[in-house]
Amino acid sequence: MLELIEGHYAYFFLMLLFMIGIYAMMMKRNLMKKIMGMSMIQSATIMVWIVSAYKDGGTIPVMDPNISLDNPDLYLNPLPHTLMLTAIVVAVVTLGVSFALAVSVYRNYNTLDENELLDRTKEQ
Amino acid sequence: MTGQTHSPIIEVAGRGLAPIIQLIGIYVFFHGHYGPGGGFQGGVLLAAGVLLLRMTVGAENSQAHVAAKRTLTNCAIGAVIFVGTGIVAILGGGYFLDYAHLPVQWLEPAYMRYYGILFVELGITLGVMTGLITIYDDILEVDYA
Amino acid sequence: MHWQIEFLLFAILIVAALIALNLRNLLAAVVTLTIFSFMVALLMISMGAVDVGFTEAVVGAGIVGIYFVAAIFKTTRKSED
Amino acid sequence: MIAQNSPALIPVLYLLAAIIIPxxxxxxxxxxxxxAVLTSAAVFVVSLLGLQEVLTNGTISYHLAGWMPPLGIELVLDPLSAFISLLISFSALMVIIYAKDNVAMELPEKVMPFYSVSMLLLGGLAGMTLTGDLFNLYVFLEIAAIAGYALLAIGNKRAPFSAFRYLTLGTAGAAFYLMGVAFIFISTGTLNMVDIASVLPEVQDQTAVIVGLVLIVLGLAVKMGLFPIHQWLPDAYTYASSTATVLIAPIGTKVAAYVLIRVLTIYEFPTFIETLTWVAAASIIAGSILAIAQKDIKRMLAYSSVANIGYITLGITLANPLAFIGALMHILNHAMMKLVLFMAAGGILNKMGTLSMSRMRGFPTVMPITTFAFIIALLSMVGIPPTGGFFSKIYLLLGAIETESWFFVFAILLSTLLAVAYLFRFINIAFFRPYEKSDDKKIIQSSELTLAFGQVSPDQSPKEFESMKRNEMSLLMLIPVLIVAIGIILVGVFNGMIIQNLLNLAIPDFFVAYVN
Amino acid sequence: MYTVADLPARGDLNAPAQQITNAAGTPVAGAYYIQNAYKDAKTPNMVCVVLADYRSTDTMGELIVVFAGAIGCFFVLRRKRS
Incomplete structure (x- = not known):
């Protein structure tokens, strides 16, 4: 049991963070809060990948002349790092577009509260 | 925020810090082959320098540094550098983005990949820097005419 | 010693996330979110992903913060919940 | 050389056009x-060449950057993806031709970014179709998604908010997808689809692998607009500008369905996917019922999209060759139907100034050719024999009967009956309600974009009015509508040929090959 | 939440993603990158090589995404000044 927790506590924390993000996106009424929830979900997903790249006793994936390249156990796995670099960029740009939409919504309705927006879109 | 601040301290600090941030950005970009860093981080730092200027000295005054109406075009040029490299590799008889088939045959393949990576990262830096500035300008409706 | 630090960082991460979501003042929430991003970056570095950690620090604490502030400046600062 | 490189050229040409346009x-x-037009035409030609190459020489596996698949990224052009990319490039060409006049009327200030964003959308969708790598799929999915959010955000006053809701849901879907890929990557250590399929027997009993699949399917279901999470779709389609809707509606959801096929092919259609069949059936029934209740044409079409994506999912998840062919045929047919219907709806909105069903009286006399195309597409939606829709439904029904799942047979038939209801509702209003003089006034008042009606005053003599009333769409908009409408009939007539020569090859190996 | 308990533990050297060849006998990308990145491109930073060479199309997609965000914001927000 203790081994399980020691090996997986990072995953548990990240799942918790993922749940918090989903909760914020569904329950919070302010659009900015929804965007924050979105960024939390993305961070949690990215961290899961990073955790998967970790190796006990591995060093960072930059070649060190003193450490042999032949034994891959001595370096961390560079693949998830690369993928997550891309994923971070994607996350940032998505946030940028969501800000653009939020500003656009505010221009039209002068509010960012979801309930009020739903009411106003219905009544027209 | 779009206007000039009225505090001289902020303005001087912004003017002083922005070039340093951009210098670090350029360093990070060229250091990418040997340590943490690379095109994207360098581009973000360069963009951060410009955004700092945009915020401190005002959007109008920072137009001379990077003009808002050109950012989108420059972003496209950055992307063209990347995609164009890939197309040139196809024309050279290889697969898409295969640096070993770029038409610079006097280099051996490993070094062609080395310089290919550098060239492509140049495109990334330009594209990311101007792309992020464009998003900021659009959110704040910086006048670009 | 190593895993205790990481555990602490994770705890701060969750707490920062919850605080950011519950603040009524959006500007304060953004500052808390920047702390959150910074914790994520520290965790990444502690797991050996220096490139990603560097990027997350630059992006999460820099660009996203600026965008948030810009968007809040353009819209409204108060939140109902 | 072009045919050999076609897997890379199809998405890259679109993306190159997108960045050259600014x-x-x-x-x-x-x-x-x-x-934009040159690129769409070029890509259409390239994908035709690619299809021909695939049919003669077999599947092309394209190694991007020259690295072998598990190391580099692989693009796969097999009969299935060649078929879908041909469909994408065909509808792209039609839409871009159609868009010229429509964009000039609807978004006069945003012509340049509109074409750029639509090229990005097409490039993303084409990339999703061709890639053989789960993470690369995510990147292309995000390109297409971001372009889609931007396109759907322009329209009337309500458009940004509906696009924002789509964005939150879509980002959550993408995050689910990425999480699912992470689980699969952690358990198998690879991202290439073929490679995963070869490793999978070793790890099949781990929960992580199965949950990974479930998360991926959940993420894709958001993009497809399946029943419980379809709410973003009608709002986004209704409030967006009609050109954007024409671009996204026919192919956006279909490509997500196609990706579902690809992901399920990795897993060789596990049995627990049956749950999805029930979701699809619910989607069919709910979509059809909600479509009837709508007053606005575009909204009605959006709900019928939900129903039709249900058909496609049903065909995929029934997991037998007949239903699979039915699903592929339905992807083709439904894309063409929606192309005609939304194009015609865009024309109606421009010329009549309204999309409300109850104010459609006299519409056939105003726009006879558009009505012709519209009716053909509606007939295909119901499934009347000479049109393509009939054959795809027949295959779906045969597939459902073969697995003896009578509830799904019932769902398909019920939805067909409901489709008849909305067809007749439209015909009733358009043809059989007497055309009243007062309607002209209404049309004149309601249409802000009126060009020809502008000079007509209601007091003119009826004959004079009759001659000026004809107000078709411009020729550039009419040609694509007619081409696709005739295409619907042609697909119906030549369906045997299409199935035998193309779709039969696209069936995964582990299904028993179906010989017509 | 329950699923993650079934994943390989963090830092486990025997996890599938860290092997040299996988169960089906094909090389696993991560280990290959570590062994050959310097040989192939003379660049010590493996992340950089993977980013810009082995999986360069992902990076191209990333740059296109940035461009898409830029032009998307341009499309949504920018309007003519009167």
């Missing part, structure tokens, strides 16, 4: 349309 647009604003 550069040329900086010098000459009018050039955007020509770049």
């Amino acid at each position: 550069i040329t647009g900086y010098f000459r604003a009018g050039s955007a349309f020509y770049v």
Whole structure:
């Protein structure tokens, strides 16, 4: 049991963070809060990948002349790092577009509260 | 925020810090082959320098540094550098983005990949820097005419 | 010693996330979110992903913060919940 | 050489056009349309060549950057993806031709970015179709998604909010997808689809692998607009500008369905996917019922999209060759139907100034050719024999009967009956309600974009009015509508040929090959 | 939440993603990158090589995404000044 927790506590924390993000996106009424929830979900997903790249006793994936390249156990796995670099960029740009939409919504309705927006879109 | 601040301290600090941030950005970009860093981080730092200027000295005054109406075009040029490299590799008889088939045959393949990576990262830096500035300008409706 | 630090960082991460979501003042929430991003970056570095950690620090604490502030400046600062 | 490189050229040409358009647009604003049309035509030709190459020489596996698949990224052009990319490039060409006049009328200030964003959307969708790598799929999915959010955000006043809701849901879907890929990567250590399929027997009993699949399917279901999470779709489609809807509606959801096929093919259609069949059936029934209740044509079409994506999912998840062919045929048919219907709806909105069903009286006399195309597409939606829709439904029904799942047979038949209901509702209003003089006044008042009606006053003599009432769409908009409408009939007539020569090859190996 | 308990533990050297060849006998990308990145491109930073060479199309997609965000914001927000 203790081994399980020691090996997986990072995953548990990240799942918790993922749940918090989903909760914020569904329950919070302010659009900015929804965007924050979105960024939390993305961070949690990215961290899961990073955790998967970790190796006990591995060093960072930059070649060190003193450490042999032949034994891959001595370096961390560079693949998830690369993928997550891309994923971070994607996350940032998505946030940028969501800000653009939020500003656009505010221009039209002068509010960012979801309930009020739903009411106003219905009544027209 | 779009206007000039009225505090001289902020303005001087912004003017002083922005070039340093951009210098670090350029360093990070060229250091990418040997340590943490690379095109994207360098581009973000360069963009951060410009955004700092945009915020401190005002959007109008920072137009001379990077003009808002050109950012989108420059972003496209950055992307063209990347995609164009890939197309040139196809024309050279290889697969898409295969640096070993770029038409610079006097280099051996490993070094062609080395310089290919550098060239492509140049495109990334330009594209990311101007792309992020464009998003900021659009959110704040910086006048670009 | 190593895993205790990481555990602490994770705890701060969750707490920062919850605080950011519950603040009524959006500007304060953004500052808390920047702390959150910074914790994520520290965790990444502690797991050996220096490139990603560097990027997350630059992006999460820099660009996203600026965008948030810009968007809040353009819209409204108060939140109902 | 072009045919050999076609897997890379199809998405890259679109993306290249997208980034060239701002550069040329900086010098000459009018050039955007020509770049877009040239690119769409070029990609259409390239994908035709690619299809021919695939049919003669077999599947092309394209190693991007020259690295072998598990190391580099692989693009796969097999009969299935060649078929879908041909469909994408065909509808792209039609839509871009159609868009010229419509964009000039609807978004006069945003012509240049519109073409650029639509090229990005198409490039993303084409990339999703062709890639053989789960993470690369995510990147292309995000390109398409971001372009889609931007396109759907322009329209009337309510458009940004509906696009925002789509964005939150879509980002959550993408995050689910990425999480699912992470689980699969952690358990198998690879991202290439073929490679995963070869490793999978070793790890099949781990929960992580199965949950990974479930998360991926959940993420894709958001993009497809399946029943419980379909709410973003009608709002986004209704409030967006009609050109954007024409671009996204026919192919956006279909590509997500196609990706579902690809992901399920990795897993060889596990049995627990049956749950999805029930979701699909619910989607069919709910979509059809909600479509009847709508007053607005575009909204009605959006709900019928939900129903039709249900058909496609049903065909995929029934997991037998007949239903699978039915699903593929339905992807083709439904894309063409929606192309005609939304194009015609865009024309109606421009010329009549309204999309409300109850104010459609006299519409056939105003726009006879559009009505013709509209009716053909509606007939295909119901499934009347000479049109393509009939055959795809027949295959779906046969597939459902073969697995003896009578509830799904019932769902398909019920939805067909409901489709008849909305067809007749439209015909009733358009043809059989007497055309009243007062309607002209209404049309004149309601249409802000009126061009020909502008000079007509209601007091003119009826004959004079009759001659001026004809108000078709412009020729550039009419040609694509007619081409696709005739295409619907042609697909119906030549369906045997299409199935035998193309779709039969696209069936995964582990299904028993179906010989017509 | 329950699923993650079934994943390989963090830092486990025997996890599938860290092997040299996988169960089906094909090389696993991560280990290959570590062994050959310097040989192939003379660049010590493996992340950089993977980013810009082995999986360069992902990076191209990333740059296109940035461009898409830029032009998307341009499309949504920018309007003519009167």
